[in-house]
Amino acid sequence: MAVTAARTVVPESGDDAAHTLRAAADAGEHVRIRGGGTRSGWGNVTPAPDVVLATSGLHRIVEHNEGDLTAVLEAGVPLRAALEQFADAGQMLALDPPSAPEATIGGLFATGDSGPLRHRYGAARDLIVGITVALPDGTVAKAGGKVIKNVAGYDLSKLLTGAFGTLGAIVQVAVRLHPRPPETLTARGICDDAGRLHAACSALAHRPLEAESLDVAWSSGRGAVMARFGGATARRGADAAAAALREQGCEADVVEDDADLWERQRGHQRSKDQCVVKVSALPADLPRVLAAADAESATVVGRGALGLSWITLAGGAEAIERLRAAIAPAACVVADAPEDVRSAVDPWHTDTAEPLVLLRRIKERFDPSGTCNAGLYVGGI
């Protein structure tokens, strides 16, 4: 969705950003914070803001501490640029959501988006170690630090991650990096029975295999379990996983050149014209999730051991409501969807959300005038 506004401000520092927010708060204006704009179609449909705060002026990789496996990045740094720099040092920020070239670090942390690497390395909230945020009271606050172990002060880094910019504008993040496996191999097991697919996935999830990723894919009554391995003993891991998949009745092979396979898998978390619903269920709910998807002729990709799935639906608001009913009480959050669909359903599935009373109290303390990304978030926050 194109965000249009009366004017766009491009701050070049945290102080600039905080000044912009404060001025807007004093004037009773609403500000939309914008990174690369690649996820700006998520959340509630809101009226056009008065001001767009673009993070494109905050584009420095402030620190890459190779020996410490940490980095400090401004919000407007394109994710790809950061990943390329880290890869040159044999390292990675272990976040791999599908992302267009213009996707930014700030947008990634504001939305908390993730990809298949979440299986081993956790989500954005697990990899952030410090944050600097511009607040609508005109101050620039920081929390955490740039070391991986730190319990000084409240963990505002996590609170701001996934908050969709409704508490302030992320200016800078400090992140933990990991060694990047030089080569990867993927064990893949294909089968056409949802129960068997779940059993195969569960068998791998309960073994100490140390896979980089453990995903499932499903469409029209047929699907696959994929386990990706990296490092010196990737071959051994992939062979063991393939054998386990065969034991569970899958047709199994080991894919050596696996980059395209995972690119496709990640790609199914987004859609230009259809509805994508992110489901938070339990791993054991997988057969139920796949059956609900089949009933809507939908495709599914997901993190098998984590219970997270992305379902792409051909239908609109009614299909979303049927899906929610079929896999209740799991949270089904609408990500990509045409604007008319997002207007017709509550994209956040607020009935399944964290206690609204607390969400509202936090919003009121950080953004009492409702300046930042007003109305975009859970419960209309």
Add this chain to the structure above:
Amino acid sequence: MSEGVSSLIPRLRAICGDEHVITQHDQLRTYASDGLLQYAVTPGVVVLPGSGAEVRDVVRTCHEASVPWVARGSGSGLSGGALPVEDGVLIGLSRLRRVVEVDLDNQRVVVEPGVTNVEVSAAVGPGHFYPPDPSSQIVCSIGGNVAENSGGAHCFKYGFTTNYVTGLEVVLADGEVVQVGGKELDRPGYDLLGALVGSEGTLAVVTKITLRVVPSPEHVETMVAFFEHTTDAGKVVSEIVSAGITPAAIEMMDGLAITASEQMAHAGYPLDAGACLLIELDGPQEECRTRLDEVFELCERHGGRDLRVAQDEAERQLLWKTRKAAFPAAARISPHYFVQDGVIPRTQLPEVLQRIDDLAAEYDMKVANVFHAGDGNLHPLVCYSGPEDAARAEELSARILEACVELGGSLTGEHGIGVDKKAHMPKMFGEPDLQAFQKLRCAFDPAGLVNPGKLMPTPRLCGEVPGPYREHPLERAGVAERF
């Protein structure tokens, strides 16, 4: 006892039963300190509720009477986080000890806060385990681990408490009970779990905890290597990590700590060594063995000697015993000591060790160093002889922390701020940062009754939510109404 607290006692007895409400002064003194004995405050009253519902009723009673309260687990914390309030209620959670549910299909376990850390792994073993493992794991409670975001030796590879908590049942400051998170991941809304874990009991009290557990590793290799100097050991740590190896644990001790611990553990550590590294690798067997060879070579290249690999579980436990004995063993070399908990970026290890040596010389005091080297978490033990030089030891201790912050690190890696380090918070955080912390605290506890006097350097009041009412854009668009 203040009038406010004494007037609550009949109500507290009605909630928890007479035998679970402690009012005798000599019995109250049992609860005056947590693991940080330098601080002691006798609480007005201690209650030991036996269920989440009783905790809720106690908190509600305190809220209605505007009496402050502090939650306490096993009392093994090292920052005074569970230090009582004189005119307040201490809520001991040691009776909430049930393992509520073990759900291995979904790799979850649900426990009450008084369950000890080690009991969680026992409940899901041997196929699974709960990775965060503070040295006090035999006694420390999961509720306390949640409050402090506890780490441990294995968190370099596996992460901290905050990476394993997926759900909390929480009693808020006004006595309302809410469920945050659950067995599932990613409930819509702000990351309240992230805010609550590590909040040092200042936002709410937890009455039920859902944890993620993971498959036990296929294989474990544990080894020790000894060096002339900590600098050599520090280089090995840097090279291990640079080589892309992620050991489950990399622990370092200096000569003084080795001497003290060996006297207690009798593991055969050489007393003339200047430093030792205890390194544990876990994972698939072949991977472990390959990595062990690489680590061996790195140790030898940097002058490592007396390299020893545990041949069985008993020997592994013995090697660990020496490391885990380090804190209590310090009593063998000094009648008194302060334990510090600073963090530095790992590459600053040689620099910070030099600074600690220099400071020890300047103060003419002994400092034994024990640390989680993989993640740069130092535990210097500042030794002193008695009350006459306690103030100087504390000053030396504070200067070590200052050095950590100057080098880009943190005041605390796992023990928390509590009362012990709150005065140091302005060294790491500016006024706008502290104000932002206060916003979160006020969202949870506007009356300031939940574990007051901890974490923040100075007492602050919340006040009303600032700012005039403005029409919400959804109201303006006719989509939503204010309620």
